[in-house]
Amino acid sequence: MSINMQPLIQCKNIFFRYDATDVLRDISFDVFPGEYIGIIGGNGSGKTTLLKIILGLLHPTKGDILFFDQPFADFHDWHKVGYVPQHVFRNDVNFPATVWEIVESGHLDARFGEWLVPGKKKCSVVERSLKQAGIEHLASKRIGELSGGERQRVFIARALVSRPELLVLDEPTTGIDAATEEQFYAFLRTLNNVGMTIILVSHDLEAVEREVKRVLYLNHCVIDRVSKKNEREVVLNEKKVSNI
Amino acid sequence: MSFFDIFQFDFFVRAFEAGLLLSIIAPLIGMFLVVRRYSLFADALSHVSLLGVALALMLKIPVLLGTLFTALLAAFGIERLRMGGRVFGEAVIALFLSSSLALSVVLLGLGGNVNANLLSYLFGSLTTVTVLDVVLLLLLFIGVSFFLLFFYRELFLFSLDEDLAAVSGVRTRLINGIFVALAAVCVAAVLQIVGALLVGALLVVPVLAAMQWRMSFRRTLFLAIFFSFLSVNIGFFAAYFFDIASGGTIVICTVLFFLGSFFAHRRI
Numbered sequence: 001m002s003i004n005m006q007p008l009i010q011c012k013n014i015f016f017r018y019d020a021t022d023v024l025r026d027i028s029f030d031v032f033p034g035e036y037i038g039i040i041g042g043n044g045s046g047k048t049t050l051l052k053i054i055l056g057l058l059h060p061t062k063g064d065i066l067f068f069d070q071p072f073a074d075f076h077d078w079h080k081v082g083y084v085p086q087h088v089f090r091n092d093v094n095f096p097a098t099v100w101e102i103v104e105s106g107h108l109d110a111r112f113g114e115w116l117v118p119g120k121k122k123c124s125v126v127e128r129s130l131k132q133a134g135i136e137h138l139a140s141k142r143i144g145e146l147s148g149g150e151r152q153r154v155f156i157a158r159a160l161v162s163r164p165e166l167l168v169l170d171e172p173t174t175g176i177d178a179a180t181e182e183q184f185y186a187f188l189r190t191l192n193n194v195g196m197t198i199i200l201v202s203h204d205l206e207a208v209e210r211e212v213k214r215v216l217y218l219n220h221c222v223i224d225r226v227s228k229k230n231e232r233e234v235v236l237n238e239k240k241v242s243n244i
Numbered sequence: 245m246s247f248f249d250i251f252q253f254d255f256f257v258r259a260f261e262a263g264l265l266l267s268i269i270a271p272l273i274g275m276f277l278v279v280r281r282y283s284l285f286a287d288a289l290s291h292v293s294l295l296g297v298a299l300a301l302m303l304k305i306p307v308l309l310g311t312l313f314t315a316l317l318a319a320f321g322i323e324r325l326r327m328g329g330r331v332f333g334e335a336v337i338a339l340f341l342s343s344s345l346a347l348s349v350v351l352l353g354l355g356g357n358v359n360a361n362l363l364s365y366l367f368g369s370l371t372t373v374t375v376l377d378v379v380l381l382l383l384l385f386i387g388v389s390f391f392l393l394f395f396y397r398e399l400f401l402f403s404l405d406e407d408l409a410a411v412s413g414v415r416t417r418l419i420n421g422i423f424v425a426l427a428a429v430c431v432a433a434v435l436q437i438v439g440a441l442l443v444g445a446l447l448v449v450p451v452l453a454a455m456q457w458r459m460s461f462r463r464t465l466f467l468a469i470f471f472s473f474l475s476v477n478i479g480f481f482a483a484y485f486f487d488i489a490s491g492g493t494i495v496i497c498t499v500l501f502f503l504g505s506f507f508a509h510r511r512i
């Protein structure tokens with residue numbers, strides 16, 4: 001087991017407030033390469049806010065973050081990051097885009113006018129992602145025609161297109177039935193087993209404690225507990241994500 | 245007089261060229277406005293541009309300068325307020341739309357003898373198209389084309405979800421800034437042709453018509469251009485031969501395309 005423990009993300013004493021309400025208070029933790037981390041907390045406990053801060057979408061009121069060892073201003077390798085937001089695409093059923101187009105948008109390797117006639121390489125990358133998420137058959141469907149669970153998969157496929165090293169999911173199993181949820185967690189496990197770092201946010205305590213290797217419990221603005229899974233060894237595999 | 249004889253008139257050739265350019269530019273901008281639920285943005289800008297017309301007439305400067313200046317200023321003002329998050333995007337638009345209309349009506353009233361002129365800016369007129377307008381539209385056409393050829397994916401993603409765009413490395417502020425500026429210039433440039441009251445419809449209705457066919461984003465975009473192109477042409481010739489208002493005729497055409505698409509799709 002190799003330990004080149006340079007953290008992927010370092011959060012140091014993060015504070016965040018919206019106007020007068022404190023949302024996060026003095027949050028510190030590191031995320032290491034290959035980890036599978038769960039962030040658990042009730043509704044309104046600040047999970048989404050914490051994720052947005054981790055991803056540079058919100059700026060902390062106080063505190064520092066190093067993202068891939070850099071401040072956000074210097075970070076440009078966004079293809080290394082896959083993000084599946086909470087409630088993405090909840091009510092815009094008329095958005096005129098196909099599953100293919102949405103998945104394709106996960107990689108912005110735009111060359112001049114390339115979008116008019118997508119190249120072979122681009123197509124194969126999109127197809128691989130669709131297959132990974134098990135939605136090849138939906139490729140030409142419009143996003144608005146899909147069920148909640150199918151849509152969730154589309155955005156996961158989208159997040160995987162750029163072969164990210166870090167996958168961040170915000171309550172990905174909301175509105176998904178039990179059987180699909182089981183499949184979904186198995187899928188995340190395979191991604192993690194080949195070295196992808198995963199941060200999973202959820203309010204589903206049971207499932208996350210079962211699946212994840214380290215859990216941060218977010219409660220009243222602070223992380224009040226961290227638990228590590230002992231049964232399963234933290235294996236950091238050197239294999240590349242592309243070998244899935 | 246035969247059909248082609250009308251091209252002997254300089255003003256008609258100019259209007260025709262302007263129409264062709266604008267029929268392509270309008271849905272390119274309108275598409276992204278519609279999917280961002282920002283359809284009324286163009287309307288707000290066109291009403292603010294009217295204020296620009298009033299100011300330009302009062303100060304005796306070229307009208308185009310007035311409309312460009314006010315449209316750009318309003319566009320960034322609206323975006324600023326919307327992003328500040330203190331007022332709903334929709335409400336910001338209503339605020340700009342009505343206040344600028346009120347101001348321009350008052351200003352034009354003070355100016356006295358400008359009512360006839362105002363009418364042509366409200367409803368558009370073929371005969372007022374100048375060479376300068378055509379040149380501006382051509383530049384705008386080139387600008388919009390290049391912007392989309394380079395940044396289509398970024399703009400698409402930005403329209404889908406701003407957070408997703410940011411985490412994919414889209415410079416959201418820059419992309420949005422350029423887009424908003426292009427939209428403002430577009431509105432100012434076509435104001436005299438279609439009229440302040442109808443600019444919004446020209447940008448939005450062909451897109452809505454195309455969306456009825458439930459196709460991919462790209463195809464919807466091209467279908468919208470097709471509808472808009474036909475509408476502008478039919479509208480122009482109808483307006484000329486039957487001596488009716490061009491802006492209104494064009495918009496009626498787009499609405500007919502919308503209705504046709506709506507019912508055609510229902511039957512399929």
Ligand SMILES: Nc1ncnc2c1ncn2[C@@H]1O[C@H](COP(=O)(O)OP(=O)(O)O)[C@@H](O)[C@H]1O
Binds near residue numbers: 018046047049
């Ligand atoms: N845009 C906002 N403005 C003001 N308060 C907000 C905003 N977004 C979230 N909050 C507040 O911040 C707290 C944390 O929200 P959030 O991070 O979405 O929680 P979670 O994802 O754990 O359900 C909540 O109390 C919520 O009311």
Ligand SMILES: [Mg+2]
Binds near residue numbers: 049
């Ligand atoms: Mg949340």
